[in-house]
Amino acid sequence: MQKGTAKILLKNEDALRVVASSARISTQQGTALEIFERSGDVQKDLKLVGKVLSSGHKSVVEHQTISLAFDNVSVLVEQFVIEFRLASFTVKSRRYVDFSNAGYVQPESMCDGVREIYAARSEALFGVYDRLLALGVPKEDARFVLPYGFRSNFFATMNARELMHMIAAMLCGRGSIFPELRRLGAQLKEQFDALYPGVLDGELAQQSLELAEGGCGPILAGGAVEPEIRIVSAPEQPVALLETAMRFGRRFSGFDGQSMRSLMLDSRPRELEILNYAFRIDNVSLACVTHFTRHRMLSLLLRHELSALADGNYVLPESVSSNPEAQRAYAEAFAAQSEAADLARERGATGDQLAYFAMAGHTTSMLISMNARELLHFAKLRCCNRAQWEIRGIARAMMELLNETEARPIFQNYGPTCAVTGRCPEGAMCCGHPVRIVNGAWQEV
DSSP states (O other), X not given: OOOOEEXXXXXXTTHHHHHHHHHHXXXXXXXXXXXXXXXXXXXXXXXXXXXXXXXXXXXGGGGOEEEEEEEEEEHHHXXXXXXXXXXXXXEOOTTTSOOTTOOBOOOTTOOHHHHHHHHHHHHHHHHHHHHHHHTTOOHHHHGGGSBTTBEEEEEEEEEHHHHHHHHHHHHTSGGGGSHHHHHHHHHHHHHHHHXXXXXXXXXXXXXXXXXXXXXXXXXXXXXXXXXXXXXXXXOSSHHHHHHHHHHHTTSOSSOOHHHXXXXXXXXXXXXXXXXXXXXXXXXXXXXXXXXXXXXXXXXEEEOOHHHHHHHOOBOOOHHHHTSHHHHHHHHHHHHHHHHHHHHHHHTXXXXXXXXXXXXXXXXXXXXXXXXXXXXXXXXXXXXXXXXXXXXXXXXXXXXXXXXXXXXXXXXXXXXXXXXXXXXXXXXXXXXXXXXXXXXXXXXXX
16 A cells, blocks of 8 residues: 655755854854855854754754655644644645545554454445535535545645654654654655754654553444533633733723724734633544644644544534434444444554544544634634634634633624624635624624
């Protein structure tokens, strides 16, 4: 079976001169341009960069940007990679693209008995996906039955420091328990070594393997569940704190309805960053987690894929529940997957192999933290009618919770972009049902 690849597409080899210049500028006389003119000897530049990095000053390599293509890797790899916060990603959408022929990744370390079960179930799940599509279920809902090992393709761009961190995590850190990630990490290391020979060695030596989640016991056949959201941390006296921030910057004379409205429409609402909130979200699908990780300005703790598989619970789209034949096929798919995964475990499947048995619709739990500025951005995108229904429901529930706190004067006007700015950014894809928010209540215009 074809193996996925990770390939450096754009690397700007001339960037080494900038990296070396940045390594020199803090200790040498001269202007930035004069120091840049003194750089350019590749061997000397590489030696200097290696010396500076060994001293722990890694910011110099942030001037080197690199673009990658991940080709036909598992969605498990996709989820691992997009958790790196200092990078940019573009992923093939499961909402709009038909994945009938996407195929799946075969974990390399499976014994014959486990491989047979895994292959049979993966083929069966793609069959269920096709059946759901034939029954009129939208692609964005049918994708919940896809195995977590289905093939994904995406692009990523990051600076060299973040790439070094990611490669080290693949080879020696939290990703190293997965042979697929180790193999992709080795591919990237070979390509990176051609740019910066020996530079990765120090990063690899410092990398430590994080503690893995406990072993997987019997795998349960769960059922359809609804998300549960609660606020677990919030600032005391949020309105007073925000008013202090607004007065401090002298852009506002204080907090009131008009000032809050002006702050929300400002291109740089830094005052909102003073307020930090943490949420616990249970019963969210593995597919939906991707929507959260795309927001770079938040912190996220996610339970391992094994916990989602072991619990066996799943989301149930309305497009499926409203069709008895589709719902029967959908529920049977999750039940059969739990049974097969438990049999694979009995036949010796290890935790890293069982993770591939998880399905996109299996639910997990996560803790997220974001400030009020990111919450505003999050609400504008995710409360929109165009947003995928699961993330939209969670986002709106989060806003409702915030409006039940003493911070209601702050959050009562948070919502989709049309409600915040008065215009829709979707163009021809506009839903046609703009809303406005009056005293925290949403009304269609």
